[in-house]
Amino acid sequence: MSNKVTKAIFPVAGLGTRFLPATKSVPKEIMTLVDRPLVQYAIDEARAAGIKEFIFVTSRGKSALEDYFDHAPHLEQDLKSKGKDKLLEILKSTNMDSGEIAYIRQHKALGLGHAVWCARRLIGNEPFAVMLPDDVIAADKPCLQQMVEAYEETGGNMVAAMEVPADKASAYGILDVREDMGSIVSVKGMVEKPKAGEAPSNLAVIGRYILSPKIFDNLNAMKSGAGGEIQLTDAIAEEIDGEGVYGYRFNGQRYDCGSKAGFLQATVAFGLEREDLRDDLEAYLREVVSAREAAE
Ligand code: UTP
Numbered sequence: 001m002s003n004k005v006t007k008a009i010f011p012v013a014g015l016g017t018r019f020l021p022a023t024k025s026v027p028k029e030i031m032t033l034v035d036r037p038l039v040q041y042a043i044d045e046a047r048a049a050g051i052k053e054f055i056f057v058t059s060r061g062k063s064a065l066e067d068y069f070d071h072a073p074h075l076e077q078d079l080k081s082k083g084k085d086k087l088l089e090i091l092k093s094t095n096m097d098s099g100e101i102a103y104i105r106q107h108k109a110l111g112l113g114h115a116v117w118c119a120r121r122l123i124g125n126e127p128f129a130v131m132l133p134d135d136v137i138a139a140d141k142p143c144l145q146q147m148v149e150a151y152e153e154t155g156g157n158m159v160a161a162m163e164v165p166a167d168k169a170s171a172y173g174i175l176d177v178r179e180d181m182g183s184i185v186s187v188k189g190m191v192e193k194p195k196a197g198e199a200p201s202n203l204a205v206i207g208r209y210i211l212s213p214k215i216f217d218n219l220n221a222m223k224s225g226a227g228g229e230i231q232l233t234d235a236i237a238e239e240i241d242g243e244g245v246y247g248y249r250f251n252g253q254r255y256d257c258g259s260k261a262g263f264l265q266a267t268v269a270f271g272l273e274r275e276d277l278r279d280d281l282e283a284y285l286r287e288v289v290s291a292r293e294a295a296e
Contacts (some may be wrong), residue, residue: 003155005148005210007122008051008129010042011115013059013106018259027062028258029133034270034277037068038257040094042133049144051129054101055122057115066103069096111229116211117219125213127151130232132207132258136266138273139252143208147248150184151210156244157236160208161185162254170194172204173233175247187245190237203247205233206254212243 016028029039043054058065072091079088106118116130129144137143143160151158161175176189177200191200209232218235239245255269256262271281 003127003152005049005127005129005151006051007053007055007126008046008131008144009055009057009116009119009123010039010131010133011057011106011112012039012062012065012133013057013109013115013118015059015109016258025061027065029062030064030068031257031263033136033257033263033266034274038133038136039065039068041136042131043096045137045142045144046129046131048142049129049148051144052100053122054096055119056101056103057106057118058103059106059109069094069101071095111231113219113222113230113232113235116232117216117230120216120219123213123216127210127212130207130209130211134256134258135207136255136257137208137250137252138255138269139250141251143250143252143254146250146252147208147210150246150248154184154244154246155212156246157212157215157239158210158246158248159187159205159236160250161203161247162206162250163202164204166199166202167196169199169202169204170196172206174199174201175203175205176200177203177247183249185247185249187240187247189240190233190245192231192233203249205247208250209236211236212239214239214243 012027012029016023019028019031022031030037033041046054056065076088076091079091102122104118104122106115131144139146147158147160164172170193173190173192174194175185175187176191178186178188185203189200190205194200215235218238219230222230222235236245253269255266257266268281268285271277
């Protein structure tokens with residue numbers, strides 16, 4: 001089995017109910033941070049990590065996502081004829097080559113594990129990445145690239161891990177750490193949404209994974225067993241005493257763009273990173289904060 005990670009699964013079949021009513025007609029992944037849809041950030045991160053095949057697990061009502069990755073010859077022609085070269089360049093940088101992107105339907109929202117399982121025939125016998133575009137990570141070296149480099153040392157299965165305050169742990173899957181080696185930790189257990197005070201560590205799993213194809217066998221077995229949602233963490237946890245599970249403390253700032261508060265924070269943070277927007281946005285934020293303070 002090759003240890004090179006060249007395929008990534010993007011599970012985007014969820015209903016996105018936290019963004020209703022917007023998600024009645026707009027897929028969450030197409031919502032924009034400044035001027036780029038969430039999914040573009042994930043694709044760019046994957047490319048930087050050496051991913052060559054992009055597999056989207058979609059559902060009904062997500063056709064805007066497929067259109068987004070199509071070439072737009074009329075638009076390109078129009079921009080060209082008007083000499084808008086910069087915009088043309090931006091547009092072209094989002095084009096995907098024929099054959100490097102695939103779409104699979106998840107017919108029923110049976111959970112993240114099930115969504116990943118739907119892509120099993122496109123992966124074969126090699127490790128693969130799973131990326132949740134809701135988690136947007138600002139980092140000097142893209143998060144998945146950091147993980148791919150760490151994975152070359154560990155093999156097995158790797159999840160991105162982030163330190164969270166104790167009172168937030170119950171919102172995440174939390175790692176029970178066997179050995180802490182700095183950036184990499186080996187894992188002896190994973191607890192999904194622990195009760196207050198019962199989290200085994202402060203390391204939470206977020207939406208980046210590098211997994212071995214063995215995970216599909218585990219998901220297969222679960223699929224025939226369970227009736228409800230199929231959890232990806234359960235399938236990974238089965239490898240703790242098998243091929244091994246590692247957490248990777250990435251460098252970077254993660255924004256939970258699956259939540260409204262996280263999305264707004266990311267919008268401000270990414271806006272402040274942009275030279276063309278920074279000054280006006282910062283002045284406005286200062287003005288708003290001062291006005292609120294004065295009103296208190
Ligand atoms: P979430 O738990 O954020 O669910 O899924 P959601 O449907 O996207 O959003 P809310 O909670 O209703 O607002 C985490 C990731 O797993 C995918 C989602 O698309 C998202 O990227 N997912 C979840 C699937 O692809 N299929 C599922 O059955 C469940």
